Amino acid sequence: MSETDPSSFRRQQPEHGFASHRQGKPDSNCRTCNDFKSWSKQQRIISNVQNSKDKHMAAAEKLTVNAAELPREDCPLDKVSLGISTWGLLHTMAAFYSDNPTDNEKRDMKSFFEVLSRLYPCEFCAKDFRTDLTVNPINVNSQKELSSWLCMFHNRVNDKLGKPLFDCSKVNERWRDGWLDGSCD
Ligand SMILES: Cc1cc2nc3c(=O)[nH]c(=O)nc-3n(C[C@H](O)[C@H](O)[C@H](O)COP(=O)(O)OP(=O)(O)OC[C@H]3O[C@@H](n4cnc5c(N)ncnc54)[C@H](O)[C@@H]3O)c2cc1C
Structure with missing residues (x-):
């Protein structure tokens, strides 16, 4: 069989794909087509990409598990969530109260607090709320006075609960204007 015999040529071609030349170009996965240094560099890159893919997938899996462990967000409010939301409403109402309220506005704000202290859906909180209103009557004369009175009332509750x-x-920075350093802008 001569060197030019087509069947001999076919036999010299490897049967597996890694030594093939596609359309005259060296196959980038082919160890024998590249020198060993570039081949091993290429293998390191492939391995790094695979490692970072694995890490990424493991992190994503962990996040999915943690999300499944989180409590639902659409559950009935407990005492803490109710408190946070209620303080938010009360302080915001005080923040946007008039500087020169009419008699009607004063009466409405006073009634609102009185009714809330009777209906607040945490019985012992409401009981202390009513006592506090009697000892420290609400001041509805202006935005400044109402906000200040409410802040002191909230502080009395904080004090009772051992909070700062x-x-x-x-x-007003906290509930109306945003912090002076611009962090709420
Ligand atoms: C009328 C009322 C009575 C309550 N009574 C009780 C009770 O008897 N027992 C009980 O366990 N819980 C009570 N709570 C709930 C309790 O006050 C808290 O809301 C809850 O413990 C969550 O506290 P927190 O530390 O997350 O922030 P919260 O006290 O809810 O405060 C919310 C935010 O208000 C701001 N803030 C804090 N203090 C002041 C202040 N003095 N002036 C202005 N802004 C302020 C802070 O930025 C804070 O993050 C009551 C809530 C209300 C509305």
Whole structure:
């Protein structure tokens, strides 16, 4: 069989794909088509890509598991969530109360707090709320006075619960204007 015999040529071609030349171009996965240095560099890149893919998938899997362990968000409010939401409403109402309220506005705001202290859906909180309103009557004369009164009322509850007291000179920054450093803008 001569060197030019087509059957001999076919036999010299490897049967597996890795040594093939496609359309005259060296196959990039072919170890024998590249020098060993470039081949091993290429293998390291492939391995790094695979490793980072694996890490990414493991992290994504972990996140899915953690999300499944989180409590649902559409459950009835407990005392803490109810408190946070209620303070948010009360302080915001005070923040946007008039500087020169009419008699009607004053009466409505006073009634609102009185009714809330009777209907607040945490019995012992409501009981203390009513007592506090008697001892420290609400001040509805202006936005500044109402916000300040409410801040002090909230601080009395904070104190009772062993929480830190809020600096009432910053009540409008917290609930109306945003912090002076611009972090709420
Ligand atoms: C009328 C009322 C009575 C309550 N009584 C009780 C009770 O008797 N027992 C009980 O266990 N829980 C009670 N709560 C719930 C309790 O006050 C808290 O809401 C809850 O414990 C969650 O507290 P928190 O630390 O997350 O922030 P919260 O106290 O809810 O405060 C919410 C946010 O208000 C701001 N803030 C804090 N203090 C002041 C302040 N003085 N002035 C202005 N802003 C402030 C802070 O930015 C804070 O993150 C009551 C809630 C209300 C509305």
